[in-house]
Amino acid sequence: MARILITGSADGLGQLAAKSLADQGHQVVLHARNSERGRYAKQKVPGAEHVISGDLSDIDETKSVAEKANALCRFDAVIHNAGVYRAPPNEIFMVNIIAPYILTFLITKPQRLIYLSSNLHLHGRANLENFKMESSHISYSDSKLYVTMLCMAVARQWSDVYSNAVDPGWVPTRMGGRGAPDDLQKGYETQTWLAVSNDSGATVSGHYFHHRTERRYNSQASDVLLQEKFLSLCAEITGIPFPQ
Ligand SMILES: NC(=O)c1ccc[n+]([C@@H]2O[C@H](COP(=O)([O-])OP(=O)(O)OC[C@H]3O[C@@H](n4cnc5c(N)ncnc54)[C@H](OP(=O)(O)O)[C@@H]3O)[C@@H](O)[C@H]2O)c1
Helix, strand or coil, X not given: CCEEEECCCCCXXXXXXXXXXXXXXXXXXXXXXXXHHHHHHHHHCCCCCEEEECCCCCHHHHHHHHHHHHHHCCCCEEEECCCXXXXXXXXXXXXXXXXXXXXXXXXXCCCEEEEECCHHHHHCCCCHHHCCCCCXXXXXXXXXXXXXXXXXXXXXXXXXXXXXXXXXXXXCCCCCCCCCCCCCCHHHHHHHHHHHCCCCCCCCCCCEEECCEECCCCHHHHCHHHHHHHHHHHHHHHCCCCCC
């Protein structure tokens, strides 16, 4: 059985992925923005082992999430699920890009990393001149392009890790809204499959999936020069260099 940490698992796809993995007998650690949301998460997923709390829109709190995770155990998989859509650009920047960067490099390296991207990343632009916390230019689509870039950079540099990205579809969570047309169950099954399955399709790295099928992703995400610039800007902002 695997040990899996899922960020943003108080609600939505994170909570559903956590439930599914706990029901399969895996050891799941939840994460929520604060202790109140943490208690809520644990009520919703009673089979989970622990809850870690910390607000991912804050650099220091995000670093403390990594410390708490490392104090618990070494994880087999981390699902970088937490995300915001209708939020100010600086919050999108922090939660969708900087938090996954910090957690990727401060949490003891697991065997598998899964990043929640979005179909909308295809419309994103890697405009690194404006890559700043106070930037008002980062859109949701840009943020999902950058987290896909992070995933592909990790896949390129860490040959001992399976690092993959997932487009869950447009699904009826709080973020997706009630009218979202895609299948909610299919919206979390790819992440759970990538986290624990030994299928040949799941034990790969540097891929972008939709409903367990590999899909084409924005080529900017695998552009090595863009990746290097992106990683060095993240290192400057967070004080955490990319560990080789
Ligand atoms: N739903 C869709 O149609 C769709 C489509 C494409 C991609 N995605 C991606 O899939 C992932 C999950 O989305 P979802 O639909 O499940 O969204 P959701 O229902 O809004 O859930 C998002 C989760 O992230 C947590 N979160 C947000 N900001 C946080 C912060 N500052 N600190 C800690 N936790 C924070 C939320 O906590 P609270 O509950 O406390 O706010 C919640 O648990 C996201 O990365 C999203 O971008 C979703």
